Amino acid sequence: MFVGITNTPRDYAWGSAGEISALLGTQPTGKPEAELWLGAHPGCPSVIVDPAQAGGAGDLNEWIQRDGAQILGDGLTQLPFLLKVLAAGAPLSLQAHPTPEQAAEGFARENAAGVPLTASNRNYKDASAKPELIVAVSDTFEALCGFRSMADTRASIERLAELDAASTSPQPALFAEWLAFAREDSDLRAMFEWLISAGDPVPELVERVTALAETAAEEFALVRTLAGHYAGDPGVLIALMLNHVTLTKGEALFLPAGNIHAYLRGLGIELMAASDNVLRGGLTPKHVDVPELLSVLDFSASPVPYLRPHALSSAAQVFQPPVRDFQLMEIAGDCSLDISSAAIVLCTEGNFVVEGASGSATLARGGSVFVSADERHLKIQGAGQLFVAATQ
Structure with a gap:
């Protein structure tokens, strides 16, 4: 159905x-x-x-x-x-x-x-x-x-300390206290907890880093963006601990x-x-x-968690994470798919006809359908971009 x-x-x-x-x-x-x-x-x-x-x-x-x-x-x-x-x-x-x-x-x-x-x-x-x-x-x-390595985070803090030292009113003690947490990857939890708990001197540090970021061109554009939306939030500094992709x-x-x-x-x-x-x-x-x-929270330092698709055919690929609950298929043209349970289909571009064991649907841009499990084998014809969500 x-x-x-x-x-x-x-x-x-x-x-x-x-x-x-x-x-x-x-x-x-x-x-x-x-x-x-x-x-x-x-x-x-x-x-x-x-x-x-x-x-x-x-x-x-x-x-x-x-x-x-x-x-x-x-x-x-x-x-x-x-x-x-x-x-x-x-x-x-x-x-x-x-x-x-x-x-x-x-x-x-x-x-x-x-x-x-x-x-x-x-x-x-x-x-x-x-x-x-x-x-x-x-x-x-x-x-x-996810968390960057502590070495990368430390490099960002040290660069901010350099900017502070070159300013007209340096506050080296603020950065010395922050850097005291920046030793090994095993210290990620301690640094995060110190920042998010927002005790002294974290609010002052957020204010100082926000001011320094205004002078740092594109180097700390992320700080400027986040502070523009969430002024004074310790998340502005926590963001420097994370992979930015x-x-x-x-x-x-x-x-x-x-x-x-x-x-x-x-x-x-x-x-x-x-x-x-x-x-x-x-x-x-x-x-x-x-x-x-x-x-x-998982406090392990890790690379950016890209999920690479693999091809199902010349017109279809699937993103399969290491969980049973879901997978996402991206369709550009004619193909066939087998599903073992219900699915949801969304068209974001072009036009498609989707046929199952007993029913069918015609989808244009913006259209979406729920497909019951008894349809099993899907034959897809058309061109554009179609997403199919289903279990693995």
Whole structure:
């Protein structure tokens, strides 16, 4: 069965001015366009275009709650992934996500403590992990992702200390205290905890680094950008501990549990486990639970976590992260795919016909459908850009 689905972009403050509607050829909302959710997450489930196709269900979550065992396949009762179109017009918060075990424990703990699901200080909205991948669809997509080596971080601090020393009012003690944490990779946790806890002299250090960045041309442009949005936030300094990457169109990242990251600018297709568990670590006015964040972060220094696709055919490639919950196929022309469970298909360019074992759908730019598991083998014809999200 092919069931048309749609949704309205979520208007988070960091969203872009019309980039999602421009990509999909839809009417601009007039509000910030941050994320278009395609899936069954109860926080913003996809709307079913023709409820008669789904026994009268108005949204995908309602339909799956009633008939999930029949339409999802592979023994599933919940759709395990969530597909998003994401457009960052301003930096998102620094954040990380829990492992499955951490999510289950945290969700149960907060439930037992009586913390309402809608409370601003709630960390765990559900009992699931939230690994995710992002594929750039704009010409460039900028992000922070994972810790750099301490040697690289130390080099940045030393350069700032040089700028400070050359200024008319140097404050060497500030940088000496920061550099005291910058010895080995094993000190990443101690430096991070010192910065995010924001005790003396961290606020003064943030102010000083922000001022120095104004004189440093492009060398510390990231500091200027972040401070322009989140003045005084210790995340401005934490960002210097992280890998700063600019993806080109078609490149992707995979962000596993514990990876600290932030999307800074650009338009992408994001696919993740169907969870809304976010532990924030700065660059946000929202709740930051420092002890809980420290308990889930991976403080290993690591390279940029690129996710390279592999070819399925001359017209199709697949991004396969090391999780069972999801994979993302990108289609440019005629091809065939096999799916073992339900899928979601989104067209971002051109026109396609998708045929399954018993049904079919015609998709133009901006169109999306839910495909039930019984369709199994998909024959795709057309040209443009089509994304297919499914389990592995």
